[in-house]
Amino acid sequence: MDSVIPVNEPLLDGNEKQYLINCIETGWISSEGPYVNQFEALFATKVNRKFGIAVCNGTVALETAVLALGIGKDDEVIMPAFTIISCAAAIVRAGAKPVLVDADPVTWNMDVNQVAANITPRTKAIMVVHIYGLPVDMAPLLAIAAQHGLKIIEDAAEMHGQTYNQKPCGSFGDISIFSFYPNKHITTGEGGMIVTDNPELAAKCRSLRNLCFIPEKRFYHEELGYNFRMTNLQAALGLAQLERLDHFIQIKRAMGQKYHRLLHQVPGLQLPLPTTPFANNIYWVFGIVLTEEIPFNALVAMQKLGALKVQTRPFFYPMHLQPVFHKMSLFQGEHYPVAEKLAERGFYLPSGMALTEEQIHQVAERLQAILV
Ligand SMILES: *Cc1c(COP(=O)(O)O)cnc(C)c1O
Numbered sequence: 001m002d003s004v005i006p007v008n009e010p011l012l013d014g015n016e017k018q019y020l021i022n023c024i025e026t027g028w029i030s031s032e033g034p035y036v037n038q039f040e041a042l043f044a045t046k047v048n049r050k051f052g053i054a055v056c057n058g059t060v061a062l063e064t065a066v067l068a069l070g071i072g073k074d075d076e077v078i079m080p081a082f083t084i085i086s087c088a089a090a091i092v093r094a095g096a097k098p099v100l101v102d103a104d105p106v107t108w109n110m111d112v113n114q115v116a117a118n119i120t121p122r123t124k125a126i127m128v129v130h131i132y133g134l135p136v137d138m139a140p141l142l143a144i145a146a147q148h149g150l151k152i153i154e155d156a157a158e159m160h161g162q163t164y165n166q167k168p169c170g171s172f173g174d175i176s177i178f179s180f181y182p183n184k185h186i187t188t189g190e191g192g193m194i195v196t197d198n199p200e201l202a203a204k205c206r207s208l209r210n211l212c213f214i215p216e217k218r219f220y221h222e223e224l225g226y227n228f229r230m231t232n233l234q235a236a237l238g239l240a241q242l243e244r245l246d247h248f249i250q251i252k253r254a255m256g257q258k259y260h261r262l263l264h265q266v267p268g269l270q271l272p273l274p275t276t277p278f279a280n281n282i283y284w285v286f287g288i289v290l291t292e293e294i295p296f297n298a299l300v301a302m303q304k305l306g307a308l309k310v311q312t313r314p315f316f317y318p319m320h321l322q323p324v325f326h327k328m329s330l331f332q333g334e335h336y337p338v339a340e341k342l343a344e345r346g347f348y349l350p351s352g353m354a355l356t357e358e359q360i361h362q363v364a365e366r367l368q369a370i371l372v
Pocket of ligand 1 (some may be wrong): 129
């Protein structure tokens with residue numbers, strides 16, 4: 001058997017090199033360089049938003065969004081149990097309380113039917129997270145938010161190029177965010193983007209990103225900010241990647257369709273849903289869940305695949321089972337059976353942009369080999 005099939009590998013064969021060379025030749029490498037504004041403007045346009053604020057990763061984009069909305073002590077934010085820790089961390093660090101809802105067993109997104117019952121007088125926002133390639137059903141959430149005067153924070157970190165009912169993901173939140181980590185649909189190495197239509201929120205995010213400097217009075221501060229700035233080098237990569245987003249989405253959809261064709265008749269596997277009434281999957285990752293007939297869990301399956309040189313990653317580990325939150329007396333005794341099952345039985349296959357057709361066939365073959 002030849003080399004390891006990596007779980008992710010980005011494609012950097014557009015204008016990336018040319019734009020990076022331009023940074024070096026002009027000496028513009030900091031956040032003051034011209035690519036940052038260009039990347040922000042083009043990105044915001046692509047998701048139908050007025051303002052884009054580039055930051056150094058998706059995690060701090062979430063943190064900035066929560067702070068800009070003024071969420072803090074005694075406030076509650078409803079969010080999915082099945083997601084990355086960045087979501088809950090942003091709420092906890094702001095001094096607010098994350099309130100969890102379970103996942104839908106078929107889409108793996110938050111179960112929107114569980115949101116209303118969790119609203120209290122303290123609820124300030126719903127943090128919506130689109131998981132793995134399919135958007136959350138936004139219409140009922142937007143209705144609930146409007147009815148109760150709640151803000152929407154939309155985590156579209158896995159959703160560049162995806163739409164919900166023909167509208168871009170990232171266009172639904174009071175503030176929406178993206179990540180450009182190398183396994184995302186477009187990458188800047190490390191990076192993130194905040195988008196909004198509200199000029200005051202945009203100004204607040206810009207200020208928080210840049211230490212809350214005051215333009216008229218440098219080094220004089222009325223608020224405490226952060227250095228969350230994106231460099232010109234990162235934005236150069238981002239711009240070149242963004243030029244090819246449509247092509248990247250085609251690659252991902254073709255990958256998903258190939259995996260489906262090869263795996264849909266294999267017993268013991270729950271595959272991602274190819275379509276919902278409001279979107280076609282863009283397969284940020286090709287996740288699978290082992291059904292009850294498989295006598296071992298995801299961890300064992302991943303070890304077996306690793307021995308056959310197929311890299312995989314586990315699904316998210318639910319927020320209510322995180323020791324760090326138990327130490328803070330959060331989520332004790334809470335149970336979200338779908339999120340727990342997804343963590344126990346779910347993992348994802350190699351899903352990167354550079355994955356070849358041959359590698360997809362090899363992954364499918366080796367996966368079937370470990371299941372018998
Ligand atoms: C990747 C990701 C993030 C975090 O982004 P980073 O750039 O890695 O900090 C946040 N939310 C979701 C849903 C993600 O997939």
